[in-house]
Amino acid sequence: MFWSTGYTMGTTAVNGSPTPLVGSGTTLQSTLPQLNAITLAFATGDCGTENWAGVSAAAFADANIAGLDAANYDYIVSAGGAAGSFTCSSAAGMRTFIDRYASSNLIGVDFDIERGQSEADIRNLVTAVAAVQSSYPNLRFSFTVATLGASDGSYGGVNSTGDTVIKTVLASGIRNYTINLMVMDYGPASASVCVMGGSVCDMGLSAVQAVTNLRHTYPTVPLTQIELTPMIALNDISDEVFTLQDIDEMTAYAVQNKLAGLHYWSLDRDVPCGQTALSNTCNSTPPIPALAYTKRFLTALGRL
Template sequence: MPIRPHALLGCALSLALASAATAAPLFSPYKDIAISMNWNNNVMSSNVSGVFQPLLSVLPPRVPAVTWAFATGECGAETWAGLDPDALAQANVPLFVKRKVGYIISTGGAAGKFTCSSAAGMRAFIDRYASPRLLGLDFDIEAGQSAAEINSLVDQLAAVQADYPGLRYSFTLATLGSSTGQVSSLPYGDLNITGYTVIQAIQRAGLANYTLNLMVMDYGGPSPWVCVVAKGHCDMGRTAIQAAQNLNAKFGIPYAQIELTPMIGRNDVVDEVFSLKDANTMIGWAKANGLAGVHFWSFDRDTPCALPYASATCSSVADVPALAYTKRFRNQVAAP
């Protein structure tokens, strides 16, 4: 008798419980599947080491998971940068299972919407990627989704959630990290209207086992209204911490339901640079306060270059070697 996808997904619960037992945040770098994709066999790949090779061949040992980005379109009929979702799943899921590396399926992103209008579509979406190594879903909501689209997405997820008790569900939201001390007086806190709408939808639907994953990046010109300022620049490590503190203060979201995702190296706001020192600061605080996860955008950027602007394929920081951020996150999260 074939194993039902729901039963396979239940196996993910043991992985989640093992992570919870250590009280360490989950670390999973984002991987833009379209960057260095092997279009001949649909296997996710990377040039991050300077040599084109499969992702799992270059991923450092003991990195527990990778977040695949991004599925867009309607749930159950989604696409990945034009790639058929079955082709992506069939080429990559068995490789992750064989290597015992977890994965999270991320949707949306800055350039695309992910929508869901039916519970059946949500089930088809989840089941497509089912395996004992599927840890959860991530909904990156930043492409101008309407309140109706957000409500429908959360409603369909809530409708099927009981069928997938082992999965985690994160909502990735834009944020500031203001340091004026006045965040509680602002209507949306450090979030925008989209983030506020997501929180309202989650609360209305009674969704369980969710986290809010803050994009701690691209704050704008240095000002205490958007970040923690030090020496005329946004202090990226301290601002990430401030964003989590502000979310907790404004909306009462427990730290155990907050995650942080910086953009490593140079951000789109070019004078904002997330350094290895910032990683130490952020991860140390995240561990001490029981955050659910720390991630970064993105794996293919974890290689040096001297560009004066943000690149999709390097960090725009010349003196940080390839895979240094990945290894620093891994080591800091795992450290006692």
């Protein structure tokens, strides 16, 4: 089980004020030890010269990696995202990128491809991963793409960018890959984009449907190499809300079908606030207390 977070420079505000994830004193690791892995997001730019929301790669790594490793806290490094892109056209650049964040607790590298990269950009990135994979036999390389969860029989799922990513990965020879579906932000509710629950998308069932659609279109991708990432609470689409009950539904399916992993966006959003508009720093659903989503995932997985 993995989690995504926008956490930078070793802290999260999920408890209402900046709290170290690991280290001495009161940390999230000490108060919720069952949460033992995170995703650091997002590196953008070109491999080897990437940055983290304007923070240099070297500064970000120096502030975080040694501490995570010393605390024996597993982490994934994610590049790309909705607000930026990540490119890499050489094996040397990919090695530089991975090695900057490497430690015994680096368990994966994720490429979140949302910015409409060209086919050449995608091909170069995947080729670079394939070229270095033998040097990192214990790393999992995940490719995160947007998806629909159409339930009208069309099997509508990933868009053209996602289609290019999946086909390129399947043709690349990358062995330890996963396809990570962003089960969120489907658009105006209809059976052409999601599973309906009354007049809105049922977010838990839609996540399950997204897996069905992926397997229908790309049958050579096994369930054991598919991951899911919902956006907890309020999504960008105002009538899409991923609830605590949706966690139960999605997690039960993931466990039963041995999916590769579950993530969520994001740890920093797992905190209440007074607003009902979308926020990157709170869940925008005021009655839900801090860490409720995190704890529900852990409970559904039998860890809490």
